[in-house]
Amino acid sequence: MSATRNSQPQPAERVGAAPKGPPQKGDEGPGFQQLFHAWLESHRASLVDSLRRLARQPIGSFFTCLVMAIALSLPMGLSLLLNNVERLAGSWQRAAQISxxxxxxxxxTEGQRLRDEIAGMLDVAEAEWINRERALAEFQQDSGLGQALKELPDNPLPGVILVTPAEIDRAKLEALRTRLAELPGVQQAQLDLVWVERLGAILKLGERFIFGLTLLLVLALLLVIGNTIRLHIENRRNEIEVIKLVGGTDGYVRRPFLYMGALYGVGAGLLSWLVLAYGLHWLNDAVTRLAGLYGSDFALTGVPVGDGFSLLLGAVLLGYIGAWLAVARHLSELAPR
Structure with a gap:
């Protein structure tokens, strides 16, 4: 009777239950390394899939990138030409010099000392001393009155200090001119404020025109990339509905199209860079020939590396944003039926 009582299971134990012990390592969820590897693998698969789909339509993909490249090249090309024209003029600050x-x-000696004092002012970018002999020589060369001026008994021109302001602003330039006119040794301080105002108006007009054109072309690019991505979404509608039916998340569905938009941006940025480089090189031949007729060695500069990478990054961002907007608009319509 005692043996029978001992052979029966205890009340605290369940028949057939696994023995109690510490939790096994396999019972834990996936670790960070596994999750990160799965995340990278998902992005890699989406990128490869987008590349394959673009490669299947090389002509259509190329012309989409070309349209985007032309739209990107217009504002960047105008900005580069404006910079070259500014360099041709010497500088906008030099156009507002105070004499x-x-x-x-x-x-x-006194002229050099005064020049050094003016050059140390905060509102002054540069100061140049021109003595009387040099002023007379330059006037003879520029005016064409060399023989007549040689008949004069004395040099009628005074020494001049050309002051280049650090900033083009009417109020600041007038205040600087007044302060310079009060310096000892200065007989007259001259500034052409009308030319400064005209120059400022031209600059603002050019900047506003380029800014407005950039906004319009950015909107056009978003429409182009959005319409292109919408066509890709329509072609894969059945596939997307099946993916969402088996539990695919919106992020999983959206990811390939975002990569596709970014790839369109990469292609458009590179093509735009090439178009600008070739266009400036082609235009430079005529510019150097014209400048040579005027005895100048002026030549157009190419696309700076920094501007080129900025153009490429901007194209990628535009492609990504355009694709995101297109997918976000149509994602709610892709629910399984």
Missing amino acids: LYLHMETGE
Whole structure:
């Protein structure tokens, strides 16, 4: 009777239950490394799938990238041409130089000292001293009155200090001119404010035109990439519905199209860079020939590397944003029927 009682299971134990012990390692969820590897594998598969789908339609993909490249090239090309024109003019600051005419008795030493004092001011970018002899030589060369000026008994021109301001602003330039006119040794301070105002108006007009054109072309690019991605979505509608039917998330469905938009941006950015480089090189031949007729060695500069990478990054962002907007708009319509 005692043996029978001992052979029966205890009340605290369940017949057939596994023995109690510490949890096994296999019972834990996937670790961070596994999750990260799965995330990378999912992105790699989406990128490869997007590349394959674009490669299946090489002509259509190329022309989409070409349309985007042309739209990107217009504002960047105008900006580069504006920079080259600015370099041709010397600089916009030099166009607003203040001419300080010194007293006739001012010598070389005093003129150099005054130039150094002016160059150290905060509102001054550069100061150049021109003595009386150099001023007379330059006037003889530029005016064509060399023989007539040689008949004069004395040099009628005073020493001049050309002051280049650090910033083009009417109020600041007027304040700087007044301060320079009060310096000892300065007989007259001259500034062409009308030219400065015209120059500022031209600059603002050019900047606003380029900014407005950039906005319009950015909107056009978003429409182009959005319409292209929409066509890809329609071609894969049945596939997407099946993916969502078996539990695919919106992020999983969206990812290949985002990569596709970014790839369109990469192709458009590279094509735009090439178009700008070739266009400036082609235009540079005519520019150098024209500049040579005027005795100048001016030549157009190419696309700076920094601007080229900025163009490429901007194209990728536009492609990504356009694809995201297109997918976000149509994702709610892709529910399984």
